[in-house]
Amino acid sequence: MTDALAVERLSVAYRVGGRDRAVLRDVSFRVGRGEAYGLVGESGCGKSTVALTAVRYLPRAGRITAGRVTMDGEDVTALDRDQLLHLRAHTVSMVYQDPGKALNPTLRIGKQVAEIFMLAGASQTQAQERAAEILRRVRISDPKRVMERYAHQLSGGMQQRVAIAMALAKDPALLILDEPTTGLDATVEAEVLDLIVQLRREFGTSILFISHNLAVVAKMCDRVGVLYAGMLVEEGPTAELFNMPRHPYTVALLRCLPRAGERKDHNRLDTIPGTLPAPGAKITGCPFTDRCALADDRCRRELPPLIDLGGRFARCHYHERAASLPRQTPAEVRLPTAHPDAAPVLEINRLNKTFRSGDHALRAVADVSLAIGAGETLGLVGESGSGKTTFARLLLGLLPPDQGGVVRLDAKPLPPLLEARTEDQVKALQIVFQNPDSALNRAHSVRRIIGRALSRLGGLSGDALRTRLLDLIQSVRLSERHLTVKPRQLSGGLKQRVAIARAFAGEPRLVVCDEPTSALDVSVQAAILNLLADLQAERQVSYIFISHDLGVVRYLSDKIAVLYLGRIMELGSSERVFDxxxxxxxxxxxxxxxxxxxxxxxxxxxxxxxxxxxxxxxxxxxxxxxxxxxxxxxxxxxxxxxxxxxxxxxxxxxxxxxxxxxxxxxx
Amino acid sequence: MSAIDTSTETDRSPLRELIAALGRSRTFLAGAAILLFWILCALFGRYFVPYDPLADDIINSLLPPSAEHWFGTDQLGRDVFSRVIVGSRDILTVAPLATVLATVLGTTLGLITGYFRGLVDDIISRIIEAFMAIPVVIVALLAIVALGPSTLTVITVIGLAFSPIIARTVRSAVLAERELDYVAAAKLRRENALYIMFGEILPNVLPPILVEATVRLGYAIFAVATLSFMGFGIQPPSPDWGLSVSTNYGMIGGGFWWTVLFDSLAIATLVVGVNLIADGVAGALDD
Structure with a gap:
């Protein structure tokens, strides 16, 4: 029987600035009938390019330089325009990351879904019925009501169900899911993933599942391929690959994730030094050489072949030693000495925030009371819309709280608004924002961003400022050459280091970390988490750590507050809440x-x-x-x-x- | 020690990228060529024109275009070609200055209304809207009648009249910027509003300002020519285009088309050239 998808020795290049830059190099894999195949890797490794090439949807600058893609026995690379349209209409479906953008905002859901059936030749009434039917199959309990709505009136999870329903409507031979749950809340993600598992059973569809999230792929797929710098570096059955990885990159990637029970005070996360080779970079030997602790001259010289290990493959000369990859970051840590008995740095008593617009009142934060000690981390978890960010903004004085609540900093009442706070109080509470692209002024150099914070918050100037600036960038592991550049010239991880340096410029007592790693790849995330733990140990700073990633929260937090609709549902030590x-x-x-x-x-x-x-x-x-x-x-x-x-x-x-x-x- | 991910310091600064994109834009290059031509004429035209643009020569008045007088002569026998070339000088001084005034004023107003929102925004925005409801020419005429015609008055009037439009563009850009976290970060180090507006936000809203200012320059040229045509702008004996069209357009009936056509074409090419530049800049910034 033919495979649902077979990719053979595929190479793809993007033409940028008059030069071909290779983004996929000699990639081969196949997705069998009814199989779910996962493709994982960090951003920039070529995952999405595989998906785009499979349906011949590459941007104009992209081009297949070698190899073929066959889908359902048909050579996709050889199809003409009409055949290609036919293929996209009948054989393959794609579901993308952002369902809000995949659905047409001006058409009712019912019409959009029915359109697919009408294209296939159904009459209007038939199409309506079948649209309702397919929506029911993606577990939408009241399809008639949903069909009357527009995309923006549905939640993210519901939108993604509709997108999946539309993808399944034509009963495709292959379903390509490109980061289908990234950006959804964990609870919604779980629902959507469960749905995909069930539908796979019902429809018997073959799936190509693309994700940066190793755990999601592990849950969803039968076999997994790991992409690095546009090359397939390892492939194998899911359980084997994750339990006993045979490529150093896979090994390193898995070590970057905080495992259950791992905590900042008794274990440091491992990291992957260096960065991914830029797209189009000339690679002579193994692409991972520069970042691999096992690499030697042979790795630099000759590209290892994809070695057959009996049902699984690894592109490494030393695959048998992969598991013994030395740690790049020593595991031992300086224990942060939290003083639970000491007076709390910040005490919050019955804090409330109600947003009003006309007659509507929205209680975003309701009666929140808690205390944070010096050098302690409070993890704040909850779905989006639970009031985490509003709470943080209240503390920082960026939003006025309702009357009545009291916040004390070092036992002294803290005025609710920033303008009324003393210089020391402003310095004491700082924040690292989620998105460094928004948080760092793109018109300013790194030197200006950090320097300005030092002069305003640290009261420094001249030589004193220069000395302190160098100290500070060193403590966030940036180097002097980063000072002259603008944020856009830095990678995501480096940008977040700049943001952290800025937050620490005035020797804060407490730093709010609002999802500081959610936009980062896991290897970069691990380095940032280590950095935050180090800074805390050195400076006894307290954190309020907001994250939707419970593994990350658990790793860093001493105490956890679980928020739901602005209310604390549970508050306790990290172990208590998690165990x-x-x-x-x-x-x-x-x-x-x-x-x-x-x-x-x-x-x-x-x-x-x-x-x-x-x-x-x-x-x-x-x-x-x-x-x-x-x-x-x-x-x-x-x-x-x-x-x-x-x-x-x-x-x-x-x-x-x-x-x-x-x-x-x-x- | 944890690892450092090295930066991708391959891409160029936004300014250099813009310049490179402009170099590839044919629209921009065409517009720039036209504008450059007129700028050269304004600066050096008087050194190479065949005749003194102001010299009367009554005997040779109203000659049609010929080898001696390429564009013919006007009522007073002045060489139209020389007048057209040199006539670019006044308009290319007045219109850009008016645009600069409008841009500075409009940007300031836009930053203030966009950043503060609320009551300040409501009051200033309503005044701006009221101002925009009155046609520019009427405002200009009233002001010039009150203040007396002079180059300075023209610059001031056009600058004031165009500033609300720029203010609106800047305001909408600022509304988006002020929600970004770097503004919150600036507040968290006790920066004052003036610094946040001009030091933090302004550099990030320069691209739309640049586009709007170029578009306004096109309109300003047109406005200056119109005012001159009506006799309220640049005053005789300047060989200004609008002024020349105004003094000569009565002659068209007599068949002396050359006294008007070349000045009109000059105005048209300059406006088209500047608009091409504006299109090119907008396109390059979108890429």
């Missing part, structure tokens, strides 16, 4: 996270989206989605926020002892 017993919402968040390790024992799923904060549910705000709802009491009475055991508080009607019992066994 349980936990609030049902925390439990759901945790079980939504795809893991590299074998299947987690209990899996509960949240259904639906987070309700609107302008119209929160009565009683316990979580009751509409709670998998462990007791009954009427949850709908009628808001549970109190109770310290159930020392340093561990929950907002739930279910007693702690009961939660222990419930969470011991699967739902």
């Amino acid at each position: 349980g017993p936990h609030h049902p919402y925390t439990e759901a968040l945790l079980s939504a996270v795809p893991r590299l390790e074998a299947d987690q024992p209990s899996r509960i799923r949240l259904v639906g989206e987070i309700p609107s904060a302008s119209n929160p549910p009565s009683g316990c705000v979580f009751h509409t989605r709670c998998p462990r709802k007791l009954g009427a009491i949850c709908e009628e009475k808001e549970p109190p926020f109770v310290e159930e055991e020392a340093g561990h508080s929950l907002r739930c009607h279910i007693p702690l002892a009961e939660l222990v019992k419930l969470q011991g066994k699967p739902l």
Whole structure:
């Protein structure tokens, strides 16, 4: 039987500035019938180019320089225009990362989906019926209602379901999913991934699954290929490849991820030094040589072939030694000495924020109280829309809170707005933003960005400023040559280092880290997390660490606050919150996270989206989605926020002892 | 020590990239060639024109174009070719100065309204809109009647009249910029509003300002020519194009088309040239 997709010795180049730059080099793999094949790698390694080439959708500058792609037995590279249209219309479907952009904003969902059936020759009424049917199959419970809507009226998860429904509508032989859940909340991601697993079973579709997220690929795919610098460096059955990687790059990539239970005070993440070769760079030997601790002269000289290891392949001369790859970052750490007994740096008491527009009132932060000690990290988790960023902006004084709440910095009341704060108070609270492209002024040089912060916050000038500037960039592991460049000339990781240096310019007491690594590749993320841990150990600075990535939060945090609709649902030490017993919402968040390790024992799923904060549910705000709802009491009475055991508080009607019992066994 | 990812210091600065893109844009190059031609005429025209553009020669008045007088002569026997070449001088001084005034004023207003929003924005924006509702020529005429015709008045009037349009463009660009986190970061180091507007935001909104200013320059040339035509702009005996069209257009009926045509064409080419430049700049910035 023919493969759904066979890529043979494919090379693709982009023509930039009059020169061909190779982005794919001699890539071969095949996706069998009904198989799910995963393609992983960091940004810039050529994942999406594979997908685009498969459907001959390369941008104008891109061109296949060698090799072929056959889909369902047909040579895609040899098709003429009409045949290509036919292929795209019948054989292959793609689902992209951003469903909001994949759907037409001016057409009702029903019309968009029905169009596909009408193109295939169905009448209008038939098409409508079949559209409703396919939407039902992607588990949209009320397809008629959804069909009446426009894309912007649907949540991200719902949009992606519609996109998947449209992709499946023509029953394609191959479904290409390009980062289908990146940018979705973990709970929604879990739902969409579950859906894809179920649909695969029902439709028997072959899948090419592209993702930077190793855990997602591990969960979804039968076989996995690892791309590096446009080359396939390793391929094999998923479990084997992740449990016993045979290429140093795969080994290193896996080590960058914080494993369950790994924490900043007893283990450092490994990193991958250097960067990916630029697209089109001349590569003579192995592309990973410069960043590989196992590399020797032979690696520099000759490109290793894809060595057959019996059902799996690795492009490494020393594949048998891959697992013994020396760490690039020593594992030992200086233990940060948190002083839990000392007076807290920041105390927050009943902080509220209501946004009003006309008659609408949206309670974004509701009665939040907590305290953070010196050198301590508070992890703030929750789905998007739970009020994490609003809370951070309130603390920084960028937004005015509602009357009544009290925030104390070093036991002294902190004026709510920035303008009213003293210089020392402003210096004490700083932030590292999520997106360095927005956070760093693109018109300014790195020297100006950090220098200005030092002169304004550190009160420095002249030689003192210069000395301090050099110290500071050194402590964030930047070098002097980075000072003259503009942010756009730096990679994502380096930009974030600049942002961190700026936040530390005034010797802050507490730094809010708002998803500081979510835009970064895992190897860069590991380096940034190590840096944050180092800075904390050196300077006893406290962090409020906001992230949707629970693994990252767990690695860095001493304490965790779980937010839902602006309310703290659970607050406690990192171990308590993660190991349980936990609030049902925390439990759901945790079980939504795809893991590299074998299947987690209990899996509960949240259904639906987070309700609107302008119209929160009565009683316990979580009751509409709670998998462990007791009954009427949850709908009628808001549970109190109770310290159930020392340093561990929950907002739930279910007693702690009961939660222990419930969470011991699967739902 | 953790690893350092090296930067990708391969790409060029935005300015150099813009210049390279402009070099590839045929639209821009065509416009630039036309403008450069007129600038050279304004600067050096008087040294190489065959006749003194101001010298009367009544005996040879109203001659049609010939080998001696390429563009013919006017009512007073002055050489039209020489007048057209040298006539670029006044308009190429007045229009750019008016545009610079409009840009500086408009940018300041745009930064203030876009950055502060709220009441400040409401008040200034309503005034700007009211101002824009009155046709430029009417405002100009009123001002010139009140202040008396002079080059300075023309510059001031056109500069003021065009500033609201630039202010609106700048304001909308600033509205997007002020939401970016670098503005919040600046507030978190206690920068004042003046620094945030001019030191942080302004460098990032320069591209749209550049495009708008070039477009305005085209309109300013047209406005200056119009005012001169109506007798409120550049004053005789300057060989200014608008002025020449104004003094001679009564002659068309008599068949003396050359007294008007070449000055009109000069105005047209200059406006078209500047607009080509504006298109080229806008295109290069979009790439």
